[in-house]
Amino acid sequence: MAQIRLKNVSKRWNKFIGVDNFNLDIADQEFLVLLGPSGCGKTTTMRMIAGLEDITEGEIWIGDRMVNKLEPKDRDISMVFQSYGLYPNMTVYENIRFPLKVRKVPKEQHHERVMAASKMVELDDFLERRPAALSGGQRQRVALARAIVREPNAFLMDEPLSNLDAKLRVSTRAQIKNLHHTLKRTTVYVTHDQIEAMTLADRVVVMNKGVVQQVGTPMEIYDRPANTFVASFIGSPAMNLVSGSIENGVFSSDGIRIEGLPHRASGAVTLGFRAEDATLAEANGQIEAPIYTVELLGEATMLSMRVAGELVSIKVGKDYRAEIGELARIAIPASACHIFDQSTGARIEA
Amino acid sequence: MSEAMAHKRPTLLNAFIYGFIVLWLVLAAVPFLWTVWGSFKVEADFFSRESWWNAIFGTATIRETGAAFTGDGYYGAWITRDFWKAAFNTIIVTICVTSISLTLGTLGGYALARSGKNYAFWILIAALVFRAMPHITLVSGYLLPFFQLNIWGVLPTSIIVLVAINQPFTLWMLHSFFLSIPKDLDESAMVDGCTRFQAFRLVIMPVMWPGVVTTGLFSFLLGYNDFAVTAMLLSADNQTMVPKISSFLGSIQETGNVMFAVAAVVSATVPLFILVLFFQRQIVSGLTAGAVKG
Numbered sequence: 001m002a003q004i005r006l007k008n009v010s011k012r013w014n015k016f017i018g019v020d021n022f023n024l025d026i027a028d029q030e031f032l033v034l035l036g037p038s039g040c041g042k043t044t045t046m047r048m049i050a051g052l053e054d055i056t057e058g059e060i061w062i063g064d065r066m067v068n069k070l071e072p073k074d075r076d077i078s079m080v081f082q083s084y085g086l087y088p089n090m091t092v093y094e095n096i097r098f099p100l101k102v103r104k105v106p107k108e109q110h111h112e113r114v115m116a117a118s119k120m121v122e123l124d125d126f127l128e129r130r131p132a133a134l135s136g137g138q139r140q141r142v143a144l145a146r147a148i149v150r151e152p153n154a155f156l157m158d159e160p161l162s163n164l165d166a167k168l169r170v171s172t173r174a175q176i177k178n179l180h181h182t183l184k185r186t187t188v189y190v191t192h193d194q195i196e197a198m199t200l201a202d203r204v205v206v207m208n209k210g211v212v213q214q215v216g217t218p219m220e221i222y223d224r225p226a227n228t229f230v231a232s233f234i235g236s237p238a239m240n241l242v243s244g245s246i247e248n249g250v251f252s253s254d255g256i257r258i259e260g261l262p263h264r265a266s267g268a269v270t271l272g273f274r275a276e277d278a279t280l281a282e283a284n285g286q287i288e289a290p291i292y293t294v295e296l297l298g299e300a301t302m303l304s305m306r307v308a309g310e311l312v313s314i315k316v317g318k319d320y321r322a323e324i325g326e327l328a329r330i331a332i333p334a335s336a337c338h339i340f341d342q343s344t345g346a347r348i349e350a
Numbered sequence: 351m352s353e354a355m356a357h358k359r360p361t362l363l364n365a366f367i368y369g370f371i372v373l374w375l376v377l378a379a380v381p382f383l384w385t386v387w388g389s390f391k392v393e394a395d396f397f398s399r400e401s402w403w404n405a406i407f408g409t410a411t412i413r414e415t416g417a418a419f420t421g422d423g424y425y426g427a428w429i430t431r432d433f434w435k436a437a438f439n440t441i442i443v444t445i446c447v448t449s450i451s452l453t454l455g456t457l458g459g460y461a462l463a464r465s466g467k468n469y470a471f472w473i474l475i476a477a478l479v480f481r482a483m484p485h486i487t488l489v490s491g492y493l494l495p496f497f498q499l500n501i502w503g504v505l506p507t508s509i510i511v512l513v514a515i516n517q518p519f520t521l522w523m524l525h526s527f528f529l530s531i532p533k534d535l536d537e538s539a540m541v542d543g544c545t546r547f548q549a550f551r552l553v554i555m556p557v558m559w560p561g562v563v564t565t566g567l568f569s570f571l572l573g574y575n576d577f578a579v580t581a582m583l584l585s586a587d588n589q590t591m592v593p594k595i596s597s598f599l600g601s602i603q604e605t606g607n608v609m610f611a612v613a614a615v616v617s618a619t620v621p622l623f624i625l626v627l628f629f630q631r632q633i634v635s636g637l638t639a640g641a642v643k644g
């Protein structure tokens with residue numbers, strides 16, 4: 001049983017704020033993903049949970065213990081490092097066995113547990129090799145096996161897939177998901193790849209510049225982004241954001257006019273909608289603008305056009321063909337629109 | 351590949367290259383081989399005034415001892431003049447200096463490499479300053495206090511001074527070796543269940559061996575070859591090899607004394623050859639330092 005609780009956790013180096021006032025309850029057995037652009041404080045947060053970085057302010061609880069003052073070894077967690085951190089002088093077998101050895105697990109269990117862990121990540125053929133003689137993907141799996149061999153309270157994984165090629169990334173991602181299902185341990189997973197976050201997470205924490213932007217299930221974050229940062233960070237392509245003004249439920253700007261929006265908002269706002277929520281309009285659409293580019297993706301065609309100074313993307317059927325410069329009419333249902341305050345960027349609820 | 355290149359080179363250049371190598375070999379090796387050869391002759395041959403051929407044919411050696419080679423120099427140095435005692439002292443001094451320097455150096459170098467505090471840098475700079483001073487400046491300052499404390503002339507005193515002189519260097523060298531080992535290694539060891547010291551002992555040190563061997567060898571050589579400190583700080587009966595050899599040369603001429611020095615020099619050099627041959631692989635990998643990577 002291990003919930004992890006962060007209470008007002010901050011990390012500062014002199015004046016520089018690495019993580020600012022982080023509050024979060026991670027449930028037992030939850031798969032939590034920390035997502036954000038490079039340098040936003042994901043690794044720092046994880047290292048504070050692991051005990052590798054001092055906490056400037058706040059409290060971290062694992063289970064029912066406050067761990068602020070505990071050494072990493074006493075926190076009963078295991079960690080997969082961004083650069084693996086394998087012991088170069090030991091064989092794969094010895095690497096995986098190391099945590100058992102230093103934690104004085106009875107010797108007669110070692111072999112069985114190392115074999116079980118290495119089988120889980122399909123490493124059985126490489127046990128006698130040194131890390132230097134392994135490919136990146138194999139090293140990554142050694143790091144995973146070393147983390148799971150001990151069955152700790154919680155796993156921390158720092159961008160474990162970042163060094164793998166696209167194909168291996170997909171299969172290892174599935175492996176991690178499956179491991180989590182089998183082992184049922186609380187897992188904190190750091191990534192800057194939103195697809196990884198969406199596929200793996202029970203809940204996602206989106207961070208930017210050390211500040212938590214939104215916490216929610218992948219669907220919540222996708223469907224109801226809390227602010228323009230989350231909206232533009234999640235989804236591929238990112239959500240289209242157009243600035244304009246809204247009055248009595250009518251949003252208008254250069255080349256765009258949408259009616260039937262909630263009345264609560266008024267004045268200068270940013271309007272967001274996703275490329276796949278827009279469709280081609282029969283007669284008069286919400287957007288009427290010349291086409292800027294046409295990109296064939298195979299399963300769909302991506303149109304882009306300039307609206308209120310911004311390029312917006314529209315996903316249309318794969319058979320659609322048009323010339324650049326032609327006028328396109330696009331329909332956007334009011335229900336698919338998101339409205340954000342223009343100055344703060346915060347979402348304005350219906 | 352290299353053969354093909356050799357073919358393309360003009361003959362003149364080739365001649366120059368090989369000529370240079372031969373010249374270099376002669377300059378480097380011949381004095382030593384000459385000394386080894388001469389150490390088995392008598393003084394009248396090796397330092398012959400008539401002709402240096404005497405040193406090769408051993409004319410005087412045959413006249414004096416009845417054979418072309420003699421071990422008189424070695425006997426005189428080792429047995430008559432107690433060179434064995436000096437050799438024994440050297441062993442004690444070098445072993446102590448090396449092990450103390452390495453123990454302090456690995457611990458200190460590791461701490462400085464991982465500390466991340468500003469003062470770590472200043473400690474290293476201070477160490478560099480002390481390293482840069484000529485040894486003799488340190489020693490002359492020590493002399494009077496050592497006399498007054500009555501600890502002059504014994505081995506432990508010069509061991510401590512040698513360690514003090516050597517420590518900055520070992521600290522620097524090991525510090526940079528530790529820097530080349532990624533921090534992730536310590537950190538994953540600590541998450542895996544090690545204390546800081548266990549991480550150092552079980553994970554970092556095994557990766558550090560080439561660095562430790564290289565640094566250890568330099569410390570060894572410092573202790574082994576030192577003259578300034580041991581000559582000033584050791585009494586005549588506690589001398590190590592190098593000052594002892596010098597005393598063979600410098601004392602009032604008795605017959606055979608110079609040959610004792612020659613024999614002692616050869617005796618003192620042989621262990622170095624064996625040592626370097628034995629550790630050459632570790633030294634090379636330590637010096638290139640590419641061997642330590644995660």
Ligand SMILES: Nc1ncnc2c1ncn2[C@@H]1O[C@H](COP(=O)(O)OP(=O)(O)OP(=O)(O)O)[C@@H](O)[C@H]1O
Nearest residue numbers: 013016018036037038039040041042043044045192
């Ligand atoms: N020891 C340190 N001293 C000062 N600033 C630091 C230190 N470590 C990290 N930072 C800063 O803290 C911020 C957060 O770093 P962190 O490593 O957590 O980023 P990250 O979200 O993991 O990024 P990435 O995706 O690139 O790994 C960065 O701007 C970084 O420059």
Ligand SMILES: [Mg+2]
Nearest residue numbers: 042043082158
């Ligand atoms: Mg990171």
